[in-house]
Amino acid sequence: MQHAMQYAMQHYLGLSEYHLRQKQQEYPVHYEPERLINAHLLVCGMSGTGKSYQSLRLLASAVQAGIEVDVFDVHDELHGIPGANACRYSQATGYGYNPLELDIDPHTGGVNRQIEYLLGLIHEVSPQFGVKQAMVLRNLLVDTYALAGIYPDNPATWQRNSITESVRKQLTDARNWQALKQYYPTLDDLKSYGKRKLTALTLGGDNKCLSALEQLTRHYKRLNALQGKYAKASSDDELDKLGKQLTSSKEHCTSSYAAFIEAMQSGRELEDMLKYDSADTLASVLQRLELLNAAGIFRANPPPFGNAPARVHQLKALTDEQQILLVKLRLRAIFERHKQAGATNSGTQLRHVIFLDEAHKFFSKDSSDIINVIAREARKFGIGLWCASQSPTDFPDSFLTNVGATLILGLHPTHWQMATAKLRLGKDTLKYIRAKEVVAVQLRVAGRAEPPFGNVIVG
Ligand SMILES: Nc1ncnc2c1ncn2[C@@H]1O[C@H](COP(=O)(O)OP(=O)(O)OP(=O)(O)O)[C@@H](O)[C@H]1O
Ligand SMILES: [Mg+2]
Structure with a gap:
C-alpha cells in the first residue's frame, strides 16, 4: 500500500446562503471530517441533482489529502477521480476475492467465524436458502478447511498465504501438494470436494x-x-x-x-x-454457489489495483445479490485490516474512506451487519463511511442521527414530510434548495449541540 503524506482533509462546499442573504458576507462552508463527531457522510438527492458531481469532488479532496479510498460504484459514474484506479467486476474480467481467506485474530477470527459470516451473507441475499442447505454448506466448508489442515479449534493453523488462481493452477499442474498447503483453499477446492461427495451420495448407480x-x-x-x-x-x-x-x-x-x-x-x-443430508440438498447448495459466483466474485482473482491508494470497484455488471456479497466481504476485510492496525493516535484522524453508491441497499436492521458495525465503531480506526442515495428516508435512524455530515441536494416532494420528521431539516430550508445551486447541509461538530440544516450555495 502506498502511503502518501496525510493532511487533515478540508473540503470547500460553498458559501453560506444565510450570511450572503442576511449579512452580505461571503462565509465559506467546509467539510472537515476530523472536526465532526465522525467522518461518516450522507449525500442525498434525486436523479440529476448532482450526487455524482458532488461525490466526485469530495472523493478527489480525500485522495488529495492522502486518504485511502474504496469506492463501490453501481452505476459506472465515479471512475473519474484523479489518482484512482478503476476495475470492473464481470463475467468477462472474472475478478473476485477468495471467500475462504481467514481473519487470523484468535479472538474475533478463525474458521467458525468465517463460516458463520458467509452463511449469514448468503442467507441475507437468498432468504430461500434453507436450514438444511445451510447445514450442508457449513459441513462442506469445515471439511474443505480440514483437508487443507485448517481447524476451527486450532488458531495456529489459521495462518496461510493468499492464493491466486494462476498460482493454484501452476501448483496443481506440477502436483506440488506440499507447496499448495501453504495457501488458503478456494471455492474451487470446496466445489470439487462437494462434487466428490455428491457422486458418493448418488444412490443406486455404482455405489x-x-x-x-x-x-x-x-x-x-x-x-x-x-x-x-x-x-x-x-x-x-x-x-x-x-x-x-x-x-x-x-x-x-x-x-x-x-x-x-x-x-x-x-x-x-x-x-x-448425515452431514450432507441428501444428494438433492447437496446439489442445490452447489448450484446456489455456482449462481452467486456466476460473475466470478468468489474467484481467487483479485482486481489489478496495484498500489493505487484509491480504488473504484465497478459493480454495474453484477446482480444485486452479487453486489451485496462483494461489498460486505470487502467492508469486513477493510474493517478487520484497520482494527489490526489499531486505533488512530488522535482518535479522530481519517485514514480510509469507503464510498457506497445507492447505499440504502447495503443497510439492514441487523445491528451485527458489518455496515452497522462500521457506522457504529469505525471512527476510532479512522474509517469514514460515505453514502449516496436518492433519499434519506431509506436509512436506519441509528445512521441518520449519528452521521457526521449530511448533504441534501434536492428531494422529491413525496419525501419532504418524512425527511423533515426524521432530520432537523425545516420546510423553509428544503424550499430554498435548487438543484446544482443551493443544497442543505448539516455538520455535527464534535462537542457542540445538534445543529440544524443550513443552505449552502455550491459552485
Ligand atoms: N454544481 C454543479 N455545477 C455544474 N454542473 C453540475 C453541478 N452539479 C451537477 N452538475 C451537472 O449536472 C448533471 C447531473 O448531475 P449528476 O450526474 O451529478 O446527478 P446525479 O444526482 O448523480 O443523478 P443520478 O441520480 O441520475 O445519477 C451532470 O452533467 C453534472 O455534471
Ligand atoms: Mg449519479
Whole structure:
C-alpha cells in the first residue's frame, strides 16, 4: 500500500446562503471530517441533482489529502477521480476475492467465524436458502478447511498465504501438494470436494455401500412396524404369524447390515449421509454457489489495483445479490485490516474512506451487519463511511442521527414530510434548495449541540 503524506482533509462546499442573504458576507462552508463527531457522510438527492458531481469532488479532496479510498460504484459514474484506479467486476474480467481467506485474530477470527459470516451473507441475499442447505454448506466448508489442515479449534493453523488462481493452477499442474498447503483453499477446492461427495451420495448407480445402507433402512423400518403389531396382537394365530414374519425380517436386517459393512470403503459413508443430508440438498447448495459466483466474485482473482491508494470497484455488471456479497466481504476485510492496525493516535484522524453508491441497499436492521458495525465503531480506526442515495428516508435512524455530515441536494416532494420528521431539516430550508445551486447541509461538530440544516450555495 502506498502511503502518501496525510493532511487533515478540508473540503470547500460553498458559501453560506444565510450570511450572503442576511449579512452580505461571503462565509465559506467546509467539510472537515476530523472536526465532526465522525467522518461518516450522507449525500442525498434525486436523479440529476448532482450526487455524482458532488461525490466526485469530495472523493478527489480525500485522495488529495492522502486518504485511502474504496469506492463501490453501481452505476459506472465515479471512475473519474484523479489518482484512482478503476476495475470492473464481470463475467468477462472474472475478478473476485477468495471467500475462504481467514481473519487470523484468535479472538474475533478463525474458521467458525468465517463460516458463520458467509452463511449469514448468503442467507441475507437468498432468504430461500434453507436450514438444511445451510447445514450442508457449513459441513462442506469445515471439511474443505480440514483437508487443507485448517481447524476451527486450532488458531495456529489459521495462518496461510493468499492464493491466486494462476498460482493454484501452476501448483496443481506440477502436483506440488506440499507447496499448495501453504495457501488458503478456494471455492474451487470446496466445489470439487462437494462434487466428490455428491457422486458418493448418488444412490443406486455404482455405489454398493449406499444402496446397502438404503436397503438396511427399509428393512429396519419394516421390522419396527412388525414389532409394533406384535405387541398389540392378541390371538394365538396372529402372534404365530407375526412371530414368523419377525424372524424373517430380522434375518433380512442382519444380512443387509452385513452387506453395508462389507461394501463400506471410506468408513465415512454413514457420517457423510448425515452431514450432507441428501444428494438433492447437496446439489442445490452447489448450484446456489455456482449462481452467486456466476460473475466470478468468489474467484481467487483479485482486481489489478496495484498500489493505487484509491480504488473504484465497478459493480454495474453484477446482480444485486452479487453486489451485496462483494461489498460486505470487502467492508469486513477493510474493517478487520484497520482494527489490526489499531486505533488512530488522535482518535479522530481519517485514514480510509469507503464510498457506497445507492447505499440504502447495503443497510439492514441487523445491528451485527458489518455496515452497522462500521457506522457504529469505525471512527476510532479512522474509517469514514460515505453514502449516496436518492433519499434519506431509506436509512436506519441509528445512521441518520449519528452521521457526521449530511448533504441534501434536492428531494422529491413525496419525501419532504418524512425527511423533515426524521432530520432537523425545516420546510423553509428544503424550499430554498435548487438543484446544482443551493443544497442543505448539516455538520455535527464534535462537542457542540445538534445543529440544524443550513443552505449552502455550491459552485
Ligand atoms: N454544481 C454543479 N455545477 C455544474 N454542473 C453540475 C453541478 N452539479 C451537477 N452538475 C451537472 O449536472 C448533471 C447531473 O448531475 P449528476 O450526474 O451529478 O446527478 P446525479 O444526482 O448523480 O443523478 P443520478 O441520480 O441520475 O445519477 C451532470 O452533467 C453534472 O455534471
Ligand atoms: Mg449519479
